[in-house]
Amino acid sequence: MLGNHSIVTEFILTGFPGLHPEYQGLASVVLFLVYSFTLMGNATVFFLFATDRSLHKPMYYIILNLSACDILFSTTTLPKIISKYWFQSGTISFNACFVQMYFVHFLGSVNSYILFLMALDRYFAICHPLRYTLVLKNSTICILSIIAWVVANAGPLMIVIRAYPLPYCASNIINHCYCDHIGITILACTDRAPYGFPAFVFAMVVLLGPLAFIIFSYCCIVRAVLKIANLQGRLKSLSTCSTQLMVISLYYLPRCFVYLASNVGIKFSADMRIVIIMLYSLCPPMINPLIYCLRSKEMRESLRKQFNKRAASQKTRVAAVSD
Structure with a gap:
């Protein structure tokens, strides 16, 4: 079966199939801005987190993991589709496509598990406040986060290993x-x-397993x-x-809307x-x-302190130059 790989050596990503050519430049600019804002x-x-020790709490360790996942997912998916519309480069090599597929599903799984940890954090904070500091320490969250990143490898590796040797001859x-x-x-x-079918089961377990606990916790x-x-x-x-x-x-x-819509006949x-x-x-990843920063009081305060520090540094520099 591996010999059949020589028939298809690269794939072509269509992007948005119905997009008129005159809007392709605009699409690439929008996607580039989304990527830039996500990174920033x-x-x-x-x-x-690195400059303010007051943020070294379980909740912010979880947020840090989510930010890392968001950066990696956007970096995995966006540069290629931006280059398609920007430089008319829509081809991706056979092996690179499978690598991208692995990271798409791996990072999606990590995201789901991290959201599970987020719900777990709020569950203990509100339902068991006296046990919160005993159960969810920084070290505990770090260990659980590492477990989430490790466990998330299993499903994507399985579906990639099974899909890679298939004969792609059409x-x-x-x-x-x-690539997904x-x-x-x-x-x-x-x-x-x-x-x-195994890939569908994996997707449902990764999606609905954490979601079931999230609904229960809330x-x-x-x-x-x-x-x-x-x-x-x-x-x-x-709040x-x-x-x-x-x-x-x-x-x-x-x-959930997309999955339910497809199952009730909405096309x-x-x-x-x-x-x-x-x-x-x-x-x-861009909005999170x-x-x-807008909803978390501690992050708002940390951001405000950074702006004040920058403003004070700028004033000092201006005063030094004027003297």
């Missing part, structure tokens, strides 16, 4: 902006079912909050969850489906840092 926003999170055109399991395996000259959180007699106390408790709930919603709601055009996938894949 998440790099800011790393910078604040079309080499992938109707997507990046469905986009590649439908091009194989063999029955896809034995390979597609049901417990709402019940615990309703037991608080003071209205101000209720609002304060809920500590708002950042995480926004981030979790951005990741899960669009994905999307190829263009619309790709647009929806790109929106829920690439917008959260903004949510952290």
Whole structure:
């Protein structure tokens, strides 16, 4: 079977199939800006964490992992599709496509597990506040984060190893902006079912497993909050969850909508489906840092201190020059 690989040596990414040529330049600029804002926003999170020891808490270690995942996912997917529209370079080598497929599914799995940790953090903080500092220490979160990154390797490695040897002897055109399991395996000259079903099961476990706990944890959180007699106390408790709930919603709601829509008979055009996938894949990494910095009081304070420090340094420099 490996010999069949010589028939297809590279794949062609269509990007957005229905995009008119006159808008391709605009599409590349928009994607480049999304990538730039994603890098700058998440790099800011790393910078604040590195320069402010008050952020060295379990919740911010989780956010740091999420930022790392967002940077890596955007770097895995965006540069190639930007180059397609910017430099008319839509081809990707056979091996590079499978490497990209691995990282797409691996980082998607890591993201899901990190959101599970985020929900776990809020569950203990609100439902078991007295045990929070005993159970969720910085070291505990670091260990759980490492486990998440390691465990997330299993599924993607399995689907890549199974898909790689398939005979690809027909079309080499992938109707997507990046290589993923469905986009590649439908091009194989063999029955896809034995390979597609395990990949579907893996996707459901990775998506619905953490989501089940997230729903359970927030049901417990709402019940615990309703037991608080003071209205101000209720609002304060809920506000500590708002950042995480926004981030979790951005990741899960669009994905669940797409999966449910496809199962109840709602059909999307190829263009619309790709647009929806790109929106829920690439917008959260860009928006998440903004949510952290606007909704988290400690991150707002850390950002304000950095601006004040820069402003004071600038004034000192100007004064020194004028003297």
